[in-house]
Amino acid sequence: MRIGYGWDSHEFKTGVPLRIGGVHLPHDKGLAGHSDGDVLLHALTDALLGAVAAGDIGGYFPPSDPRWKGADSAIFIAEALRQVERAGYTVANVDSTLILNEPKIGPHRSAIQSCVAGMLGISPGQVGVKAKTPEGMGTDNAAIAQVVVLLTPVIKKQVKRRARASSSSNPKKRAPSKAKRTR
Numbered sequence: 001m002r003i004g005y006g007w008d009s010h011e012f013k014t015g016v017p018l019r020i021g022g023v024h025l026p027h028d029k030g031l032a033g034h035s036d037g038d039v040l041l042h043a044l045t046d047a048l049l050g051a052v053a054a055g056d057i058g059g060y061f062p063p064s065d066p067r068w069k070g071a072d073s074a075i076f077i078a079e080a081l082r083q084v085e086r087a088g089y090t091v092a093n094v095d096s097t098l099i100l101n102e103p104k105i106g107p108h109r110s111a112i113q114s115c116v117a118g119m120l121g122i123s124p125g126q127v128g129v130k131a132k133t134p135e136g137m138g139t140d141n142a143a144i145a146q147v148v149v150l151l152t153p154v155i156k157k158q159v160k161r162r163a164r165a166s167s168s169s170n171p172k173k174r175a176p177s178k179a180k181r182t183r
């Protein structure tokens with residue numbers, strides 16, 4: 001197994017759409033950045049890359065490169081996933097904390113979970129999204145994201161799947177059915 005950690009921050013700016021976790025949130029300010037400023041997806045990209053020791057987001061998508069101006073951060077996630085797959089791993093789960101004064105994340109939590117899960121090919125139940133206000137931190141005009149990911153090796157999973165398939169084809173090894181167990 002591998003663990004990865006990512007952190008990012010962006011400043012709020014008027015006249016910019018607010019995107020967090022790939023979801024557009026209605027708000028009077030958005031997050032300034034060279035790309036779409038999606039603080040959660042940037043931290044997630046770094047967490048994925050970090051888990052397989054494959055560098056960081058800036059190494060793949062330098063802010064100095066005009067190609068990434070206004071870019072959809074889903075592109076960054078796709079590249080990080082390629083690196084994870086190349087290293088022979090798959091995502092087990094993600095947990096994240098957003099630290100921002102506003103808007104409230106609660107009403108958008110499930111949309112963010114679903115969107116991030118879709119990008120990673122996992123279920124929303126494997127994506128934790130938590131939010132806190134920055135009490136006493138003096139960062140009221142910024143959004144901060146912290147993300148951890150857990151990866152499991154692809155090969156071991158396939159071996160386990162094969163073992164399960166062979167034991168279920170052998171009646172002697174087959175586990176009793178749920179109906180029988182509950183009787």
Ligand code: MG
Pocket residue numbers: 008009010033037038039042
């Ligand atoms: Mg960023």
